[in-house]
Amino acid sequence: MRITGGWADGVARRQSPNINRGHHSRELIVLHYTASYTAASAIATFASTSGKSSAHFVVETTGEITQMVNLNDTAWHAGYGVFRGGGQVNQRSIGIEIVNPGYHFRSAGGELLNWERKPVPESRLAPFPGLIEARDPWVGSARTWWPLFPEPQLGAVERLVRATLAACPTISEILGHRDVDGVRRLKVDPGPAFPMARMRRLLGDRADPEDIGGRRLVVHSPSSPLNIRGGPGTNFDKLDRGPLRHGLQVIELEVRGSWIRVRVGDGNSAFEGWCYGEYLRPAA
Ligand SMILES: [Zn+2]
Numbered sequence: 001m002r003i004t005g006g007w008a009d010g011v012a013r014r015q016s017p018n019i020n021r022g023h024h025s026r027e028l029i030v031l032h033y034t035a036s037y038t039a040a041s042a043i044a045t046f047a048s049t050s051g052k053s054s055a056h057f058v059v060e061t062t063g064e065i066t067q068m069v070n071l072n073d074t075a076w077h078a079g080y081g082v083f084r085g086g087g088q089v090n091q092r093s094i095g096i097e098i099v100n101p102g103y104h105f106r107s108a109g110g111e112l113l114n115w116e117r118k119p120v121p122e123s124r125l126a127p128f129p130g131l132i133e134a135r136d137p138w139v140g141s142a143r144t145w146w147p148l149f150p151e152p153q154l155g156a157v158e159r160l161v162r163a164t165l166a167a168c169p170t171i172s173e174i175l176g177h178r179d180v181d182g183v184r185r186l187k188v189d190p191g192p193a194f195p196m197a198r199m200r201r202l203l204g205d206r207a208d209p210e211d212i213g214g215r216r217l218v219v220h221s222p223s224s225p226l227n228i229r230g231g232p233g234t235n236f237d238k239l240d241r242g243p244l245r246h247g248l249q250v251i252e253l254e255v256r257g258s259w260i261r262v263r264v265g266d267g268n269s270a271f272e273g274w275c276y277g278e279y280l281r282p283a284a
Helices: 039-047 151-169 196-200
Strands: 028-033 057-059 066-069 094-100 131-134 144-147 175-176 218-219 249-256 261-264 271-276 281-282
Touching: 028 151, 039 057, 057 151, 094 151, 151 196, 151 249, 175 196, 249 271
Parallel strands: 028 094, 028 175, 057 094
Antiparallel strands: 057 066, 131 144, 218 249, 218 281, 249 261, 261 271
16 A cells, blocks of 8 residues: 555545644554444544544454545544643544444343443444453443454554555654543543554564565666755755665655655664656666
């Protein structure tokens, strides 16, 4: 999956009106569950102005993804959050909503009850591969059951996180909504059934071009080193870390006209910028 101009290629799109244009920074990905059984109800909420909430992406149990906010804009998914001592988490993050109804209780007779303690037919849980029992102090002292997340859905979240990390190289953290709600302790999502560690590991993989989703390119500029700039055009400043020597391998991140955004190097020393595409060729 690639994200170009803030939109993911090949996924359904439904613009949410609940946004702010632009953003402050891109520092973290916040993972949520929708507290619903289907994507349709979450999408309807985010598409309605009365919902006053939104997320960049909604991931259905089947793995189908709907993008509702451009990555360059601010979604309303963690408004009261705190991250690294600061607020304005929406302005600093990408929000991904994963369809899952969250915790259930059981009646004395063993009947499944939703979070409002209303009975739920077991058939509503058919998309989910079982329940785990876990106690969560933020929910209270009652025993609670949490639906597991289907593997096609988790695979889709992984692909989305990888693509988001590639599109937003300044992101350094992946957290659950609950992790940024430690002051209020109201939000428990994505909950104990969600494999948070599996998603957080993707932060360590990001230098791998397979994960970034980009091609390997090689600088082909035998007569002089290739300038790398802050934007797609000669009117953007040259980066201090350039120019790039002939033969250097880079990773393609985004193409805009004749210009290509590339990642140079890996790990902590990696940097990104724009090069004129004429001087970049696919690596053998
Ligand atoms: Zn949430």
